[in-house]
Amino acid sequence: MSITRIFIDMDGVIANCSQAAARAYKVDYDPAGEYEYGWITDAYNRLHPDEPIGHGAFTRLVSAVPGFWTKIEFYPWAKDLVRWLDTAVPCEWRFLTKCIDRAECPAGKFVSLVDEFGMETARRAIMVWDRKEVCCRPGDILIDDDERNRVAWRAVGGICYNWRELGPDHPEAQQQVQQCARFCLEHTNRNVGT
Numbered sequence: 001m002s003i004t005r006i007f008i009d010m011d012g013v014i015a016n017c018s019q020a021a022a023r024a025y026k027v028d029y030d031p032a033g034e035y036e037y038g039w040i041t042d043a044y045n046r047l048h049p050d051e052p053i054g055h056g057a058f059t060r061l062v063s064a065v066p067g068f069w070t071k072i073e074f075y076p077w078a079k080d081l082v083r084w085l086d087t088a089v090p091c092e093w094r095f096l097t098k099c100i101d102r103a104e105c106p107a108g109k110f111v112s113l114v115d116e117f118g119m120e121t122a123r124r125a126i127m128v129w130d131r132k133e134v135c136c137r138p139g140d141i142l143i144d145d146d147e148r149n150r151v152a153w154r155a156v157g158g159i160c161y162n163w164r165e166l167g168p169d170h171p172e173a174q175q176q177v178q179q180c181a182r183f184c185l186e187h188t189n190r191n192v193g194t
Contacts, residue, residue, distance in 0.1 A: 008085075012145040018040060099129055109127065138158070163176070
């Protein structure tokens with residue numbers, strides 16, 4: 001059996017894309033609402049009841065914001081999680097993020113990673129446009145807040161940590177980071193040397 005690898009989703013796990021998207025949608029950022037999928041679209045529709053939008057409008061709205069992807073803010077635990085993975089986990093790890101079909105998305109995400117973590121760590125990023133599970137070997141771990149990604153990852157033999165997108169000040173946010181760390185350590189130690 002090969003050594004387990006860890007793949008960390010960017011949006012909603014380490015990067016606060018909800019805050020950036022709230023700016024693009026011109027709605028108030030509500031960190032308490034982040035654990036409810038679609039809260040930004042709902043907030044936008046309350047402000048524009050005559051012209052409601054669906055989640056598919058994300059690309060159009062964020063693309064209208066110059067440098068949207070280069071200005072993404074990271075959660076306060078992002079650097080600590082990366083540092084912990086570098087020092088405590090006996091395996092390879094990578095960022096794994098989906099991109100929208102516009103050149104500025106992967107380029108901007110990479111710039112954001114460089115700004116936050118430095119070039120060496122940013123080089124660990126894998127950008128995909130569709131299916132994250134193409135990166136999975138049986139036993140690999142995916143940390144992701146999107147159920148569709150987790151279902152597809154498990155279907156090819158992967159293991160998932162069910163990340164809940166919680167705002168930076170949410171009372172359970174730090175507890176989730178610790179639970180995720182324990183999960184990763186447990187599952188990677190299981191496969192060391194096998």
